[in-house]
Structures are given as C-alpha cells and as structure tokens.
Amino acid sequence: MVRVISQETYDEVVKENIEEFSMSPEEAIKDAVEQFNAQGVDLTNIIKDLALNDSTDDIISSIKKLSEYSTAAECKHMTIILNTLMSELEKDIARRVFAGKNGAYTTLLQVLTNFKDKPIIVQTALKTITILMTGNPDLLDEAGVNLQKSLLEAPNNDSQTLHLVLKWIRECCIKHEMNRQQIFNAGILNNLKLELSKKDANMSIVKEVCLVLRALTLDDDIRHEYGKAHEHATTIARQILHTLTKLLSIYKSNEVIVGEIMLTLASLIVRNEFCQDFEDAKGIQFILDVFTNFPEVEKINWQALKLLKSLAGNDDVKAHIITSGIAPLIIYAISRLRSSEAVVTAGLACISALTLKSPSNAGVFYDCGAVSIIIDAIKAYLKCANVIQQASWAVRNMSVRNTYESKEFIAYGIEELFNQALRIHGQNLEDDIKAALRDLGLKVNLKEQWTGKGCVLTHE
Template sequence: MAIAISQEAFDDMVRENMEDLGMDPDEALADAVEALTLQGADLAGIIKRVPGEAGSEEVNPVMRVLDELKAFASGRSGKDLDSLVSSLDELHVLCSVEVLDNAAVAARNGGVEVLVALCASAGVTQEWLLVSGLKALSSLVRDVGSTEKFRQSQGPKIVMDILKGALESTDILDGGFSVVAAASAGNEVVKEAFMDLKVDELILQVMREKSNRKVQSLYDAIRVLLTPDDNRVVASQVYGYSRKFAEIGIAEVLVNALREQVAPSSLPSACAALKAIAVNEEICLSISENGGIDVLLQCIDEAGVQKNKVIAKCCCSLLSKLAGSDANKANIIQQGGFDKFLTLASRFSEDPSVTQEVMSLVQVLTLRSPEHAARAISLGYGTLAIQAMQKFPSSAPTQKQACLMIRNLVVRNPENRTILLKEGVEMLIRKAKAIHGSCKSAATDALRDLGLDNYNV
C-alpha cells in the first residue's frame, strides 16, 4: 500500500533540500519527487512546487476554484449563484482532463467534501446549480481514496435524497446517477451503501418512465454497481445484487428500453447493464423469454446497415453472455443468428475487432454442440476464421479468437477437421503460435483438436 503524504510534508522536504543540503530549487524539487517515489509515497494530488516561489493557486487553477467554492460554502463569499455555477463548471472541466492530476489535487484538498456539502444545501428548485455540482463531483471521485471521502461525507444518502426529489428532471437524474457510477467504481463499501438505501428500487422507478431511458448514466450506474471491481474484497456481494435487480424487474425494463429503441449513444451502456444482470441461467432465460434475443438480433442487423461497430460489438457481447444457456443457443440459431452474424462480419470485414466478437459468439454457440458446429461450418465460419487469420496476422486477439472458435468447430466433428486442414488452417495456426505468445495455448489446443500428433511442437 502506498504511503500517504501531505502537501505540507512534501513542501518541507523540498525546503530542507534547499536550506540544509544547498540544492538549487529545481534540483531540490526533483530530488524530493524521486526520493518519495522510491519510498513508495502516494504523490497523486501533490502539487510539485518550490515553496515560496508561487502560491498553490498559481501553480494549479484547481486550488483557486476550490478556494472560491469553500468560501461560498462557509458564507464568506460575496459572489452570486451564477458565479458559483461557473466555478463548479470550471472545476468539472479541469478535473475531466485525465492526463492531468487535477482530480487528485481537488480530492486531496477537500474538493469532495465541499461539493457534497454544496449539493446537500442546494434545493431541487435550483436545478442548474445541482446539475453543475453533481457533474463536478462525478469528475472528482476516481479512486478508493476519493470514494471513501464521499462515503464518509454521507455522500450516498445525500445523492439518493437528491435523486428521489428530482424524478421529473432528466438533467439532475443524469448528474446524480453519474455520481452513483463514479463513487461505486472500485469500492465495495459504497456499492453496499447505495444498495442499503434501495438504489435498485429507485432505478426501477426511474426507468419505468420512458422519458428517462435517455439518461445514459442510469445504465452506467447499473453496470458499475454489479461489477466486482474492488480488489480489496475477497468475496464480492455483487452477484447477489444482480439477482435482486433481476427479481424486481430491472432486466425486463432494460429489454423494453432496447425494444423501444433507446438512443444509439446509450445503447452500448444499456447492453452492458443487462449483461451485468445476466449472471445465471435463470436470468438469461428470463431475458430471452421477454424478447431480449429478438431485440438484440434486430439491433445487430441495424448496426450492420448503419456501420456502427460500437453497437455491433456490444450486442454480440451480450448475446455471448445469454448464450451460456443451451436453450438460448438454440433460440439464437433458430432465429437465423448464424446468418446474421456472418453478414455482420462481412460488413465489417476491414475491422478485426468486430470479427473477434463474431467469432467469440460463434465459439459459445458451438460449445458442446456438434450439430451447431456442423451448421456453422456449412455456412462458412471455417472460411471466416481462415480469412481473418490471413488478413490480420499481426492482431493477436484475432488470431487467438480464431483458434478458440476452430477448436469448438472440430473437437466433436471429425469431418470438420478434414475440411479445415484441406484449406490450410494448420500453417496459419502454427504461424500464430510462433508469433504471438498470447496465442500459444489456444493454438496448441486447436492443433490437438484438429487431430495432429505434433500439436505441441
């Protein structure tokens, strides 16, 4: 774990380098940074400055904006609400630039606490103020340190109260659920806090209003709440949360949102949210029974026509998850899925990432199913794998996915081995194995399942 260090301690070290060791300012600063880094200190949010040369507000504009916000929160500011909104918007812009350390600087210097307080004190009638405050807050909470400050400041309850009182404002809902997503990322305790406050029931209530289905952050919040991404936790509770989301009907509402053509910009997030809920066969089957597979196949057709690879990939990924159920596999194929996926691959023939998703989906559909493997070969999926390997030799993910799909096409279908070997698949697999280390295991298994004795060479 990184060692915590304050701005004052950092400044003192630079000052000591100059006064006690006689270093010039630039040397003293560089030495402090290097020494503390070697000691494992956490320098995120530390302003690297030479004490006395410039105030923190001159070194980093975030400090100036924070001082303005703190003055307003304490009643010491003579500025009006419009000026406050401008400061909040400026902070949001500054902290949204990921290449800079602005968010860490703001979080280290009380930014999370002051923003939570400002949002708590703002009334729902001050919509423009709340929207700016929530956006700024969502840009600050990016790591465990900042999300813990959010939790300790009663952030989950304050944000939930705001959301419950603003069900008619899509802008406040968007800002509020952005905070839910940002604050829950990588923090199991914050996820639990939101679940204790019944965020799942609030999400269902919000989504039942069709006009709210354009609120993309709502889908992001579902996905993050149901993702086990806190590496400090041995056993995450999110699997249980996913089942609860499904039990109260959120999966069904998500399918309806897809059916009624959610905004294209929100569709990938909606698919990711539904994928996060589909954690067992029962839920996967219920999604299918509510028309989820029909909707996704239609979306794939439209994505191919519109050449929207983002939507194409997210729909294929969700279908792969649903195809974990054998009943759903049959349903996908009976509805012409194999033909649709092949058409999609041809429309994106120059994009290996789409081809990878198609091959990954076919890999799932043919798993433990000789009948599906025979049909896939007859439709041309063996040729698709070979052409992908020929066309994208430098793409390790493409080569690996082709090998994995080939395995399922041939492992229980000896007749398919003959077909692919005659088309020269062995040379391509051996080449992928030699060039790409990440393909070695998949390539070896593919050669073995093709019936080759020297598969491990």
C-alpha cells in the same frame, strides 16, 4: 509493493533542487520526477508542478468560500466559485486527492443540501463533485449515499439534474466494491426501475440508468477478493429484465439507446432462467432486427454480439439462436466490420459460445463459411492476444466433435498460423493454442506439468 510519498516530501526535493543546485523550476521538477520514478515511487497523487504554479491556493480558497457561503445561504457568487474549483480539479487526480483531503467533499455535500431549490447551483455542484470523485471514489460515505437517494427522489427534478446525479452515482461505483454495496443496499434499484418505467422517460436518462446498472455489476476492485457482482446482477435482472426488454422495442430506431440496453442485458443475464426469459420476450428476434437494421454500425454490432454470447449460456436458447438464422449474420458482421478488433473478438467469442458442446451448431457455422472468416481474423490480428485466444476457443469447439469438417481449417493453413501466434505470445496463450492444435489432430508438443519422483508410497 508500491512506494508512495507525501506532497511535502516531493515539494522539499523540488525546493532543494532549485536552492542548492541552482536549477530552474522546470529542471527541478523534471529531476525530482526522474529520481522518484527510478526509486519505484508512485507519483499519481502528487501535484508535480507547484513550483511553477501553486494552484493549491485556488483550491483551498474555493473550498473555504463555498463553506462560508453555504452556511450563510449566500448564492450570488456560488456558481463562479464552483466553476473555479471544477477547473482545478479537472487538471489531474493529484489535485482531486488534495482537494478531498482539504474538505472539498464535505463542503460540496453541504452546498447540495443547502441549495437544493437552486437548480443551477445544484447542477454545477453535481458536476464538481463528480469530477472530484473521478478516480477518487473513497470519499463517498453514508451522508453522500443518503444525499444521492434524496436527489433521485426529489419531486421536482428536471432531467438535467437527474442525469448529473446518476453520473455521480456511476462514478462512485467504478473500482470501489464497498461503494457499490452501500449504494445498492440503500435501495437505489427501486429509483432506477421507476425511471425506466416512466412513459415519458428521457432518452439520456435511460442511457445513464443503463450505465449505473452496469456499474453496480462490476467486479473491478482489486482490494476485495470477493465482491457481490453476481448477486447484484441477479437481483437487478429479476426486477428489471422485463422492463429493459420492453424498452428495446420502444427505442428500436435509436441505435445509441438500443446498444446501451443490449450491453446492460448482457451484464445482467448471469443465470439460465434469465436467458429463457429474454427469449420468451421475443428478444432473439430483436437481435436479428439489429443486425439487419444497423449493418454498418460497429458499436451496436459489438453490443449485439456480447448479448448473444451471454444468451448462449442456456442450451435451449443456444439451439434456438442457431435455428433462428443468426449464424450467417454473425459471420457477416465479422467479415463486414473486420477492421474493428472489438467486433472481431466479440464475434469469435460468440461462435465459441454457440458451438460449445454442440456439433450440430458447429456444422451450421461450417456451412456459413466460418472457417475462412476465422482464418482471416487470425491473419489480421496475429499480434492481438484477445483475438487469438477467442479464435483458439472457436476452433476447438468447432473441431472437437466434427473431425471431418475440421480438416477445412487444416487446408487453410491454420497450423502455421497458430505456430506463428505461439512464437509471438508464448506462455500467455500456449495452453489455448496447443489445445486447438491437438483437437484438430495436428502435432503438438505438450508439456507434462506434474511428474512423480519414482518413490515407493509407504503407509505408517
């Protein structure tokens, strides 16, 4: 259980250190932090340096002035005050929490509502409220969602304002399940679809829309055991999958936009039929082109590999991926970008997905030289749990029905490598590594997890 304290309690300890123990403010702060850390107290939301510089006065003063000016429709000094507040909020999460408790959120909503015809003020206020809610999304309420919706639907929106609104919405979705559901239920999907469908869509807007779509499919709020990430992804895919696929060809020369679209598609393709829809739209050919056109770009190769892994969920599509000639390109990408842990992990995950329950696909990867690439990856990233886990799965799937070909792994010394990895990672990867060794036909000491006590069963 995480222990928390109030700002007042922390300030009292610092004050006591200064007055009773004659410490300097710096020493008093350091001692207080050490004391509370030793007691297991979480100081994330505590402003630690108030004894040195009490910036809370600036925060409270700015909020008060904004509230007064917005009510009086006074805009002469509005951007200056907003920038002052923004600079304080940027310092740390503690100041953002403090500002939220002192009415910053409600005041900023008021500014956005009352000055909606003043683009400079609106844009500065949007930047400020986004920073306020960064890591602090609990502030969002129904009024905020309604304002987001109205700003998206404003008839005279410029691209900069729209970009900032989308950025605010995305920040509200991160690590907050109820915000995601509230925003989704407000019908924001229609607005996002409209932006993607515009013939003159701004590239920065397309990118930001993709980021919002992915944020709506997150499942990262530990406070909720069950979220609606799958339901959101399914609904979004049914309405936007075709639009996103068309945008791939429109922006095919722009690696940033293409990458964002592919990553978004990977998060939306959560059902069998979506894989088929993407293939029917000639999406696999496009991925082939990405590997060919951007061979040295780490990020876009990683994004393409992530999308391929999602598509491998459909057996028919998986077979077509292999027959289209992508297997050598996957191996080439891992080899060429082997210094990138992200690309190596995604590439191994891709091999694992494409060879799952498919000996013929595994045979293609053997022919492409996958064994030496996997061995090199294990050697290079022996201490990286993600790489070793994905390598274990890839080895299993390539070996389980290809007994003869799997001897190539043994010839390359995979047994000693996996045993080294087992000593490094222990229980975290024990099951994965031992399962791979077992499927290679190598000696492995398996633990019997459940044993009987030798008692005779009786019936009453």
